[in-house]
Amino acid sequence: MSMVRFDQVSKRYGAAGKDALNGVNFELQRGELAFLTGHSGAGKSTLLKLMMMMERPTRGQIHIDDQLINTLKPSQVPYHRRKVGVVFQNHQLLFDRSVYDNVALPLQIAGYSPVDCARRVRAALDSVGLLQYEQRNPIELSGGEQQRVGIARAVVNKPALLLADEPTGNLDPELSAEIMDLFVRFQQVGVTVLIATHDIALIERMGKRRLILDHGRMLGDTHVVA
Amino acid sequence: MSSPEPRSAGRRSSSSRKRGSQRTEPQRKGSQGASAQSIGMLGRASAWLGHHQLVAVETLLKLLAQPLASLLTWLVIAIALTLPGALWMAVNNLQQLSDTVQQSGRISVYLQTSVSDADARALQQQVNQLNHVERTELIGADDALQQFAANSGFDDALALLGENPLPAVLLVEPPLGTSSSDLSVLRLALENMAGVEEAVLDLAWLERLKSLLALGQRVILVLGGLLALAILLVVGNTIRLAIAARVDEIRVVKLVGGTNAWVRRPFLYTGLWYGMVGGLMSWLLLLLCWLILQGPVGELASLYGSGFELQPLSGGASLLLLLAAMLLGWLGAWWSVSRHLDDIEP
Ligand SMILES: Nc1ncnc2c1ncn2[C@@H]1O[C@H](COP(=O)(O)OP(=O)(O)O)[C@@H](O)[C@H]1O
Ligand SMILES: [Mg+2]
Numbered sequence: 001m002s003m004v005r006f007d008q009v010s011k012r013y014g015a016a017g018k019d020a021l022n023g024v025n026f027e028l029q030r031g032e033l034a035f036l037t038g039h040s041g042a043g044k045s046t047l048l049k050l051m052m053m054m055e056r057p058t059r060g061q062i063h064i065d066d067q068l069i070n071t072l073k074p075s076q077v078p079y080h081r082r083k084v085g086v087v088f089q090n091h092q093l094l095f096d097r098s099v100y101d102n103v104a105l106p107l108q109i110a111g112y113s114p115v116d117c118a119r120r121v122r123a124a125l126d127s128v129g130l131l132q133y134e135q136r137n138p139i140e141l142s143g144g145e146q147q148r149v150g151i152a153r154a155v156v157n158k159p160a161l162l163l164a165d166e167p168t169g170n171l172d173p174e175l176s177a178e179i180m181d182l183f184v185r186f187q188q189v190g191v192t193v194l195i196a197t198h199d200i201a202l203i204e205r206m207g208k209r210r211l212i213l214d215h216g217r218m219l220g221d222t223h224v225v226a
Numbered sequence: 227m228s229s230p231e232p233r234s235a236g237r238r239s240s241s242s243r244k245r246g247s248q249r250t251e252p253q254r255k256g257s258q259g260a261s262a263q264s265i266g267m268l269g270r271a272s273a274w275l276g277h278h279q280l281v282a283v284e285t286l287l288k289l290l291a292q293p294l295a296s297l298l299t300w301l302v303i304a305i306a307l308t309l310p311g312a313l314w315m316a317v318n319n320l321q322q323l324s325d326t327v328q329q330s331g332r333i334s335v336y337l338q339t340s341v342s343d344a345d346a347r348a349l350q351q352q353v354n355q356l357n358h359v360e361r362t363e364l365i366g367a368d369d370a371l372q373q374f375a376a377n378s379g380f381d382d383a384l385a386l387l388g389e390n391p392l393p394a395v396l397l398v399e400p401p402l403g404t405s406s407s408d409l410s411v412l413r414l415a416l417e418n419m420a421g422v423e424e425a426v427l428d429l430a431w432l433e434r435l436k437s438l439l440a441l442g443q444r445v446i447l448v449l450g451g452l453l454a455l456a457i458l459l460v461v462g463n464t465i466r467l468a469i470a471a472r473v474d475e476i477r478v479v480k481l482v483g484g485t486n487a488w489v490r491r492p493f494l495y496t497g498l499w500y501g502m503v504g505g506l507m508s509w510l511l512l513l514l515c516w517l518i519l520q521g522p523v524g525e526l527a528s529l530y531g532s533g534f535e536l537q538p539l540s541g542g543a544s545l546l547l548l549l550a551a552m553l554l555g556w557l558g559a560w561w562s563v564s565r566h567l568d569d570i571e572p
Contacts, residue, residue: 157483
């Protein structure tokens with residue numbers, strides 16, 4: 001029972017263009033942490049977007065949590081997204097509200113009571129070490145701190161799957177390592193994590209599984225897929 | 227759960243990282259996913275209601291917090307509603323007036339000036355025998371002159387005339403509910419009698435008024451329809467701008483699992499409140515119209531010996547105005563949202 005399974009997945013943007021993804025197969029087990037690497041334009045973001053149903057595959061099948069997602073109706077997509085946490089390089093925080101309200105957003109959408117909500121937001125902010133900033137506006141925070149707010153928002157709903165697209169893109173090496181440590185800690189508590197990055201130096205030190213994309217093809221995997 | 231010590235400086239240190247790993251404890255309990263499903267049906271329903279309440283209050287407060295930004299939209303709605311509203315009020319009042327007039331529908335028979343008083347009385351006897359005549363009243367030429375002099379204040383001028391220019395009038399009152407065809411037959415019969423100059427059916431102007439009122443109602447419908455369209459466009463455009471200003475937020479909300487209904491909700495409530503405030507303003511404008519006109523109209527009516535009073539909008543009509551305004555605001559928002567919101571995807 002894998003958390004993520006891609007079967008011969010291809011994605012072509014528009015009618016004419018070349019394939020952004022071409023016949024991609026891979027599997028992620030529950031509780032696994034893997035890095036997705038490859039040159040710029042290799043298709044990393046596309047692969048993550050397919051998992052969030054931000055794009056739909058042209059061919060192939062995508063199973064997440066044993067559910068075939070590429071046939072979901074548009075009305076079911078929001079409920080799928082609630083089960084997956086995402087972190088982006090441009091952290092996509094809202095600067096018209098506090099850190100607390102940013103992190104609470106997924107819970108409000110899912111319909112948690114204010115009491116439950118407060119408990120979980122504090123727990124999430126605590127887990128990224130930002131509890132003391134809950135009433136600040138995220139614009140006052142540094143890049144690394146903002147990224148951690150983004151991570152808190154991604155995990156506040158306790159998703160079984162956490163995706164990150166270049167989460168350390170703008171950060172210096174020390175902060176990058178710190179962010180990666182955070183992801184490892186979430187893996188340690190049972191979350192399946194997939195991180196797209198081109199920061200090879202950093203991930204080589206971490207000794208985790210690597211999926212390598214090249215021009216839309218899955219070139220290599222440091223892990224033998226079952 | 228709160229941090230006891232200030233840690234802003236040590237945030238990036240390894241010690242903070244260590245404590246960070248302790249602090250992931252709460253995360254451990256429910257990390258097997260499936261958290262959204264743990265909210266039951268009842269919880270969902272109450273969350274849904276709660277969100278409606280929250281959004282309703284929030285959007286209203288937001289509008290009221292920036293009255294200047296919303297004022298233009300409110301005024302357009304108010305004016306667009308006030309125009310047909312005032313027309314409706316006018317038609318409604320005339321309708322009531324015409325209803326009271328109908329009860330005194332009668333025929334004025336003007337006699338030739340050559341007819342003597344005795345002949346006039348004989349004529350009255352004759353008319354009393356006719357069908358569809360309930361009551362008659364003879365106003366002799368002298369009475370008519372006296373009444374006119376008393377009412378107009380022209381008695382000095384009339385004295386100069388020397389001769390009475392007014393004819394005697396026989397007022398013929400048919401019973402209530404006489405059909406208009408019977409009335410015109412009666413009028414013709416009266417006019418053809420000897421000594422009669424002219425018989426005037428007072429209902430003629432009433433008929434005209436009634437067809438005018440029917441026309442007025444058509445005008446209200448057309449004007450109201452056009453102005454309703456204008457309200458839809460104005461609210462729709464205002465909401466379009468509001469959507470454009472919140473594109474980032476909408477993307478994030480959809481990314482973390484917000485449904486279209488959830489995203490739509492604040493905009494629909496905003497439209498509803500635009501309509502409501504515009505409707506209230508329109509109601510105040512109509513009230514103002516009534517206050518200004520009510521005195522002069524009352525005086526005018528009393529000049530004609532009528533107890534007619536200009537009626538303000540009734541409670542039911544006021545409620546209808548408000549509901550229509552809110553519905554239009556909501557529809558305008560819905561139209562705009564359904565055109566623009568689904569295009570915004572993360
Ligand atoms: N929305 C889009 N429309 C058209 N082409 C796109 C779009 N997004 C990505 N692409 C193309 O798909 C390929 C893969 O892009 P992407 O997944 O962003 O790669 P990466 O994240 O690895 O840099 C690139 O050639 C890119 O130009
Ligand atoms: Mg990318």
